Amino acid sequence: MSHTGAQLIWESLIREGVEIVFGYPGGAILPTYDAMTEYPVRHVLVRHEQSAVHMADGYARASGRVGVVVATSGPGATNLVTGLATAMLDSTPLVAITGQVGSGLLGTDAFQEVDITGITLPVTKHNYLVTRAEDVMPAIREAFAVARSGRPGPVLVDITKDAQQSRATLDWEGAEPKRHLRHLPLPLDRSELDRALELIRSAKRPIILAGHGIQLSNARAEVLALAERADIPFALTLLGLGAVPATHPLSLGMMGMHGESWVNRAIQEADLLIALGMRFDDRVTGKLKEYAPHAKKIHIDIDASELNKLVPVDVAIAADLGDVLRALLPAVPVADRSDWLGAIREWKGDSAVRDIKNLPDDGHLYAAHVMHDLWRLTKGEAVVVTDVGQHQMWEAQYYKHDGERSLITSGGAGTMGFALPAAIGAKFARPEAEVWVVAGDGGFQMTFAELMTAVQEDIKVNIAVINNGYLGMVRQWQALFYEGRYAATPILSPDFVKLADAFGIHGQRVECRGDLAAAVESARAAKGTALIEFKVEQEDSVYPMVPAGAALHDMIRRPAPSVLAETGSDPV
C-alpha cells in the first residue's frame, strides 16, 4: 500500500508524459490537488471549467499530445460537458479527471453529487467511475490509450473521494491496458486497395477531399505524394485547413457551405472523389441527393462507422490513412491532368474577380480585409485559433494556412467561446509559435474571463476581436431566410480597450484599414497578451454560401462589386 489514490493519479499522469493540466479545484478533488504539489506538473487555473477543456483541446490540437483536465464533482464536472462534446465531435484526445463524492454516498444525492459518467456518456469515447484506489492506475492508463487510439477522442475518469484518499500499491506494468485494441482496423485488404487504384487510374476529373484525419494520422507527406504523383487537386474541409498547404499549386481551397464556388463546382463535376480522413458532414455536402452526382467515391477513414454513413461509396477502407496511402502509393500511376486543372482554374478566375479581397480600400473596414492583412503581416506562419461565426469563415477563406496544426477551430460542434481558452492551450503547447485568437464580439464575451488566466500564467496570445455589433452569422441567416427580422442578434460590447486595460494587457481599436498594420505590429511587439478590437462593417455577409439543404452548386454568390475590381494585385 505504497501510495494514496491521489498520488496514483499523478504517478499515472507523469508516466503518460503529462507536463501540464488545466483545472479548477473543489471539495471532491481536493485530495488530488493536495498531492499535486509533490509532482512536477504545471497546473493552469482557469476561470471556468468549460475553458479548461477548451484549453486542453487547444493544447492537444496544437501539439498532437493528449490534453488533461481536472475538475471537482457536481457543477465542476457538469461545466465540462460542452468542452467534451466539442472535443468529441472534432476527435481531440483528452483525459478529464473529476472528483466524485465518497463511494458510500453514491446514489444518495449527496452535496455536489452528479452522475457525470451518465451525463457524459454520449460525449466521450468512454468513461470510468473509479471507487477504489487500486483501480486508479489501470483506469487512467486505459483512458489515455482509448483517447489516443483509433479515432481519438475525450475520455472521462470520475474518481470518488475515498478512492483518492485510500491506499494501494503502485503497479504500472500490471495496469497495462488491452481493451482499446479490440477494434483497431483489420489488416489492409489488398482487393479494396486494388479497386481504389483502378478508380484512380481511370478517373479523368478526380479530386481529393482532405480532412482532419490527415493531421491526426500524420499523413501530410503521403497525401501530397498522392496528389502530386497523380496530378489530383485537393479541396479541404474546415478542419482540414493546414493539413495540406493552402498555397500548394494543387490546393483549391475550402469546400462546402462557405467554400469557394470553384471548389464546390469542381466537386459537383468530378468523376472521382477521394475522401481522406473526412466524414461528409452536412456542412460540406449540401443536399445529399445531388451531391457529386457524377463521381465514383473512395472513402478512407479510421472510423468504420463513418463509411457509407451518409454518402454511399464505391470503395470504403477503414484504416489509418497513412498506412493506406503508403500501401497505395507505389502503384499509383504518374498522370497529367492539366485539362481538368485548367477547367477549374477558369471557374476560379470568374469568381475571384468578385472577391472583396481584391477591392480597393473604400474607407470601410471589412473583416475579410482584416484576415487577409493578418495573413500577410504574420507571413501565414501564425497558429490561428478561431471562434464560431462569420469571422471564423472569413478567417478560413482569407488566412492561407500552410503549416500543420496552424488552424484550431471548433468545427463539428461550432462552440462559441472556444477560441480564447483554446489559444491559451495552444500557446502552452507551442510557446515558440505566434498564436492569434480571431473571435467575434459575441463569442469573445462568452469566455473572456480567461484573459486573466493568460495574465496569471504569463502567456502571450494576440487577440483580434471582430466587432460587428451582431451575432453576425445568425444575423446573416435572419437577413437571408427570415426577412431581415433581427431577433436577439444585435449585441452590445464593453469598451474592449478599457477591458484590456482592466486586465492589465495591451489593448487597441482599429476602425479603418490604414491603421491595421501598425496595430497588428504593436500587438505582436507587446510583451504579454494583446487585444485589438476591429470595428468592422456591421451588416456584411459571408459569401459565397450554400443555403442549408441546397445542393452544393446552388450557391449564393458574392454580389458583384460596385467598384471596378482591381484583380491581379494579389497573387494568392
Place this chain on the structure above:
Amino acid sequence: MSHVLVVYTDDEPGVLTRVASLFRRRSFNIHSLTVGPTERPGVSRMTVVVDTDEATARRAVEHLRKLVNVLEVQQLGVGRSNVIRDLALIRVSAGPLKRSEVLQLVEVFRANVVDIADDSLVIECTGSLGKIEALVDTLRPFGIIELGRTGAVAMARGTRTALKAAVAPLRTGTGAMSV
C-alpha cells in the same frame, strides 16, 4: 425488417446503458434486447433485435464495435441458418368450457401449461419469433390476460463461435494515430 445482433461485452456495471444509449442516440429501433452470462467468466452476451434496413443494421454493428466494452458483434440473418429463440409466458382466460380447446392448442404448439387457476391458465412457450406470434394470435380470441416475453436469444448453427475469434489474438494493423 428484423436484424439480429449478437454482442459480446464485458460483464461490468453500466455496459447495458452504453449499448442502450447508443441505440437511442443513433435512433436504431430496438425490438428486443436480452443479456446473460456466457461460457466465459466476465463476458456477457446480448442479443439485440432491431427493426431496420440492412445498411442501418451494418452501421449499428460498426457503432457497437467502437464501444470499449464490446468484444465482438455478430450480425445474424433471421433465416434458417441461425437459431433464434424467444420464451413467452401467456396467461390466457380459460374457464371450464374453453379449457380443453386451449389445452389442445398448447399441445399443437408444443407449449407447456405451467400454472392453472379457476378460470385461467399460464402457458409457457419457447420457439422462433414467428411461432410465438402465431401462438399469441391463436390464443387471442380466448382472451389474453397477461403476456410476457424474454426477447430473442440467437446463435448461429454449425461450429463457429464468434467469441473465440474475438478473444484470441487481438486485431492487428497499427491503428496507431500519431497522437
